Amino acid sequence: MTDPNPKIAFRNVSKSFGEGDKSFVALRDLTLDIADGEIVTVVGPSGCGKSTAMNIVAGLTGVTSGECLVNGKAVNGPGPDRGVIFQQYALFPWLTVIKNVEFGLKLQGMGREQRRERALHYLDLVGLKDFAEAYPKTLSGGMKQRCAIARAYAVNPSVLLMDEPFGALDALTRVKLQDQLLDTWSKDKRTVMFITHDVDEAVYIAHRVIVLAARPGRLQEIINVDLPFPRNEEIRLSPEFTEIRNNVWRAVYDRSQQAA
Structure with a gap:
């Protein structure tokens, strides 16, 4: 997908950690x-x-060198325009589901009724509206992650960043x-x-x-997924899906073998 005004842009981004003999390059010239x-x-x-990306x-x-842009502006720190979801759910155990989703809205100064309405909207989107008053300890792993997704969406970020969010399920x-x-x-x-x-x-x-x-980490290949939305089990089992999956596997495996 091409866009003259990309939402996110990496421009020759490199990132190194450590110093001297103990330094290593995590990313090199990512565009x-x-x-x-x-x-x-x-x-x-x-x-x-x-x-790291x-x-x-x-x-x-x-970044160590280069530039990362969101909405055409250089990223210089966290911001409400970007919601982050990690593999660990990071919910507050002492707060109910709805209070967890309201948390960021409260920090933004939103009034009680408005933030409850917003939180219920996003809990409904992820299928958790009936569990609004439950505590995280009573939820399954999948439900906890859906709560984390609702919380990220509620503060109205234009970008959602997800790092292995379903990896532990x-x-x-x-x-x-x-x-x-x-x-x-x-x-x-x-x-x-x-x-x-x-x-x-x-x-998928x-x-x-x-x-x-x-x-070091660098762009190896970009593979277009020319499959229609909405996606479903029929698409997952289609020959077209299998072909694209195999192309990705080959790209990852070949590069892994070279790095070994």
Whole structure:
């Protein structure tokens, strides 16, 4: 997907950690555009800089050289325009589901009635409205992650950054949450950058799959996912899906072998 005004832009981004003999390059000369409303998944062997790239967009770490832009402005730190969801749910156990979703809205100074209405809207989008008054300890792993997604959406970010959000879940729950994410996206479209090790997941939810090469992390290949939305089980089992998945596997495996 091309866009003259990309939502997210990496411009020759490099990132190093450490100093002297102990330094290593996590990313080298990454140039990439992500369009407004696009879902991009990022895959690659361990150590290829997937999470580092996402953390740069989130403003959680800076670049060593180059520039990362969101809405045409350089990223200099975290901001409410970017919601971040990690593999661990990071819910407050002493707050109910709805209070967890309201938390960011309260920090923004939104009034009680308005933030409750907003929170209920996004809980409804992720299928948790009936659990609004429950505490996180009573929820399954999948429900906790849906709560985290609702909380991220509620503060109205234009960009959603997801780092292995379903990685700790069983296979069936993972598939269900992939469908839930796409359903939520279809109703309230955001730009999504999704980090994963699961190639099937990467293909199923994305417009494009970004394959990074390891040691140091750099752009290896961009694979278009020319499959229609909404996605469903029929698409997941189609020959077209299998062909794209195999292309991604080959790109990741070949690069992993070279890095080994």
